[in-house]
Amino acid sequence: KVANTSATAASTGADLNGKAAQDAARQIRERLAACAAARHGGQAQDVRFANDKVHVSGRTLDFATLVGEAYLDRVQLWSDGFYATPGLSWDKDTMQGRPFYYFAYGAAVSEVIVDTLTGEWKLLRADILHDAGKSLNPAVDIGQVEGAFIQGMGWLTTEELVWHPGSGKLTTHAPSTYKIPTANDCPPVFNVQLFEGRNFEDSIHRSKAVGEPPLLLPFSVFFAIRDAVSAVGGHRVDPPLRAPATSEAILTAIGAVQRANAGG
Numbered sequence: 001k002v003a004n005t006s007a008t009a010a011s012t013g014a015d016l017n018g019k020a021a022q023d024a025a026r027q028i029r030e031r032l033a034a035c036a037a038a039r040h041g042g043q044a045q046d047v048r049f050a051n052d053k054v055h056v057s058g059r060t061l062d063f064a065t066l067v068g069e070a071y072l073d074r075v076q077l078w079s080d081g082f083y084a085t086p087g088l089s090w091d092k093d094t095m096q097g098r099p100f101y102y103f104a105y106g107a108a109v110s111e112v113i114v115d116t117l118t119g120e121w122k123l124l125r126a127d128i129l130h131d132a133g134k135s136l137n138p139a140v141d142i143g144q145v146e147g148a149f150i151q152g153m154g155w156l157t158t159e160e161l162v163w164h165p166g167s168g169k170l171t172t173h174a175p176s177t178y179k180i181p182t183a184n185d186c187p188p189v190f191n192v193q194l195f196e197g198r199n200f201e202d203s204i205h206r207s208k209a210v211g212e213p214p215l216l217l218p219f220s221v222f223f224a225i226r227d228a229v230s231a232v233g234g235h236r237v238d239p240p241l242r243a244p245a246t247s248e249a250i251l252t253a254i255g256a257v258q259r260a261n262a263g264g
Contacts, residue, residue, distance in 0.1 A: 107129050126149065134198045157222065234261070
C-alpha cells in the first residue's frame with residue numbers, strides 16, 4: 001500500500017505510475033550491476049542486461065543466477081520509485097504557464113443517418129486516428145479509444161440530465177432513467193488506428209495517455225447529425241441543434257430549419 005498516493009484521474013496512471021516503476025527498476029538494476037562487477041570484475045556501468053542474460057567482464061550469466069548471487073550478498077532486491085512531472089507551472093492570475101507536459105491529438109470522421117420524421121438517428125461508420133505516442137500496448141489503447149468514443153457519443157447525444165421543476169432533484173439518476181450507449185450503438189463499420197509516432201517528451205517509453213483524450217473525438221458524431229439536419233434545408237440554414245442531441249432536440253432543430261427555409 002502506498003500512503004497518500006494520487007488518483008489515476010485525468011489519464012495519469014501510466015504516466016506517473018509507469019515512470020515511478022521505471023525509477024524503482026533502475027535502482028534495482030544499478031544494485032545488480034554493482035553486485036555483478038564486484039563478483040566478476042569490471043565496472044558496474046559496463047554491465048549489460050539483455051534477453052534474460054547478464055554480460056559482465058567478458059562473461060555471460062543467467063539473470064536468475066545473478067539474482068541468486070545478489071541475494072547471498074545481501075543486496076536489496078526490491079525498491080520503490082517516485083516521479084513528479086517536470087517543468088509544469090501555472091499562474092491562475094496571469095493565466096500563464098505550462099499546465100500540461102504534452103498534448104495528444106486525434107481525428108475522427110463519422111457518418112450518420114437521421115429520420116426527419118422522428119428525430120431518430122444511427123451511426124453508420126466511424127474512422128478514427130488517435131495519437132498515443134509509442135503505445136505501451138496497442139490492443140489496450142485501441143480499446144480505450146473505442147470505449148471513449150462511444151462514451152463521448154452518449155454524452156453528446158443521449159445522456160440528457162433532467163431535474164424536477166419543483167424540488168430540483170435529479171430525476172435521471174440511474175440507467176433506468178438515463179440513456180447511456182450500449183454495444184448496440186457501436187457503428188457496423190468502426191475503424192480505429194493509432195498514429196505512429198513517439199512522444200517528443202520523456203514520458204514512459206515515449207507513450208501518451210489515452211484514457212480520456214479520445215472522449216472528444218465523438219464531436220464528429222454530433223456535427224454529422226448537425227450536418228444531416230442542415231441538409232433538410234439544403235444547407236442554407238444554420239441548425240439550432242443543442243447538445244445532447246437527443247431525438248427530441250434533433251426533431252426540434254429540423255422543425256426550425258424547415259420553418260426558416262419556408263420563410264416562416
